[in-house]
Amino acid sequence: RFWWPELPTWIPGVVVIILLTLANLASVKMFGELEFWFASIKILTILLMIVAGFGIIFFGLGNGGNPVGLSNLWANGGFFTNGFTGFFFALSIVFASYIGVELIGVTAGETKDPEKNITKAINGVVWRILIFYVGAIFIIVTVYPWNELSDLGSPFVATFAKVGVTIAAGIINFVVITAALSGCNSGIFSASRMIYALAEKGQMPSFFLKINKRGIPLYTVLAISIGIFFGVILDIILPHVLGKDTNIFVYVYSASVLPGMVPWFAILISHIRYRKIESERTASHPFKMPGAPVTNYLSIFALITVLVGMLFNDETRVSILIGIAFLILSTIYYIVKVPKIEK
Template sequence: MSEKKTKTDSGYKRTLSNAHIQLIALGGTIGTGLFLGVGDSIHRAGPSVILIYIIVGIFLFLLMRALGELIMSDLNKHTYIDFIEQYLGKNIGFITGYLYWISWITLGMAETTALGIYFKYWFPTLKPWIPGIITIALLLVINLISARVFGNLEFSFAIIKIVTVVAFVILILYLLLTGRKTTFGPVTFANLDDHGGFFARGSKGFLQGFQMVIFSFIGVELIGLTAAEAQKPETTLKRAINQLPVRIILFYVMAILGILLVIPWSKVATNASPFVEALGATGIKNASSIINFVVISAAVSSTNSFLYSAGRLLFSVTFDGKGKWNKTFGHLSRRQLPQNALILSALLMGCAPLITLVIGDQAFNFISSTSTSMFLIIWSLMILTHMAYRRKTPANRLNDFQMPGYPYIDYVILSFFVLMIILLLILPSYRVPMVAAIAIFIVLYIISKIWSNEKAV
């Protein structure tokens, strides 16, 4: 029996159903980046943020088609890192695996930081670190029970988020068609043009809006990490990926359009959820409290997903390795879960309050910028992996879920990610997080070289 097959057969249980995968895919596109970060995007780009979401959404869909082809080529692999290791080499797999793990940890920190902001709506004097710490502790317990319990929880959270966004869009459409007014005035398309035009912030503002929009989409590839625990991955994963454009249009474009129809872009909140602000302006009793509960559930849901992903990634990069570190985090518990990897990931996510103490109110923006920077590097490596897979795989061995337009679309996607990396290096407010991400990559590269030399001796 091959090493890879042994790795799979002795590993995870396939406990995630079709419904779990579909709802995880849907819920994965709705998180703090949309409910909180969109305020920063609107502030920087104005109404043109809608166009940014469409552009980034198209590229992320194409990325998922490439990753989908990789996943379908070997459903026994645990994570994308297994593919990177196979097609780009063990060193690159090592670097990407740990960078990816650190990225999910950073995302978890961003979500727990956002929880402190959300709870201030009800409890202005509450210490911002308390909600995050309690949430991480509870989610760790849940993740240590079974993957199915994780799936059930995400199923519930996803329904809450989806119903809320759909209801929000329908409500704004009703107010628009009936000519109703809010505390900001009439609900109207004129808001997209009356306050400086569609590109109100000019080309510089348009470019500055990309960072938070990209951050909003982080998590779309989460469905690929469920492949090893999905009951019928051949059909459910394909369906989830192909439905991504519909989710982008409904849950991002329509929702943000709804906000801008209610609130002139220059008055959109940047230190609170614009959804709470928009619903509060409608005058509907308790509407803002209801939506605040939903955005809290969204943050909890995202933290849950990121903890799930971080635990499995750390397990994947340490599996079958030598040394105490690898043996500690590279094995599964009796419940067939990466218990130690989950515990360490949760402990690191719990360090978010330390960043808040140092940076203050800008902690969320700094953490989200760092996450975006690391994911741009990771996504670039994923596209390179897909290109290597296609070059090394004979045509008669390709699966039926092929990337459209290969190799030209791959080059276009890679160029977009590289341009975004250059953009973040140029823009002063994002330069430090981007440099930090590159520095982490270099440090991991050096460690991988030392590790390789030690093994060769």
């Protein structure tokens, strides 16, 4: 709508789903290539924004030569202006941003030398979070007073415009679209492989084991793509049901938090059990979790805390209830299906 205000949103939605589905059906290499370019665009934009931000903060770039300084960090009410609840409620959206990071582990079966490459990728995640997430947020809240951000529009656009990049809005809009494409692309890849793995164990219908000539699980990719297509339908229907001013993005986005945390709970609990059962192998393992098992329990506590907080937030309460309903249905399916598999 930024470029073509009258264009119905379902048209680009359908086009994107078709293109990404075809790309994921082509080959794993095609998925990797797309993800590389999507990620590169995001990374380059954020790095440029951070550099421009430091220029504004310390050298007054775009601000008449007057450095903005660091005072905006504690001005206008200081830290935690809206109390702990503001910080607490924001966590659900923050956590949702990282759902899917376990995709690194899923790719272990389709990468050369996983012991080296997966280890390198996991260690790199920490630095990427510090630079691209914490770094970008630091620039935004330092350059602009926090209580003006809601009227500012995109702080990325405003930062580039401040240093003289007049076409910033168009650039950022393009980057946001590539970020959405990246999330969709990763979702199709990871979810399709998980369904295939479940089908191998008999916990999903056997037709999901169908593989095309390129070694791609055909029906799992198609099933996930159809599932994503429901997002297009929701985009059309929900504004008429809940009202045009309803923050549909928060509802849909936060609905993924609880189901998305299930793999994290499973990984943390499985790791605790693994360390107990395989204590001798763990002692000489080349890639250990720092502080385990204490860090496992702290992580589980943090996840539960976020979920409890979502129940007290009006905007995320419905989403957490939808997530609970989804897990109940999944559990019923599992209970009904698994005894048949074991027999």
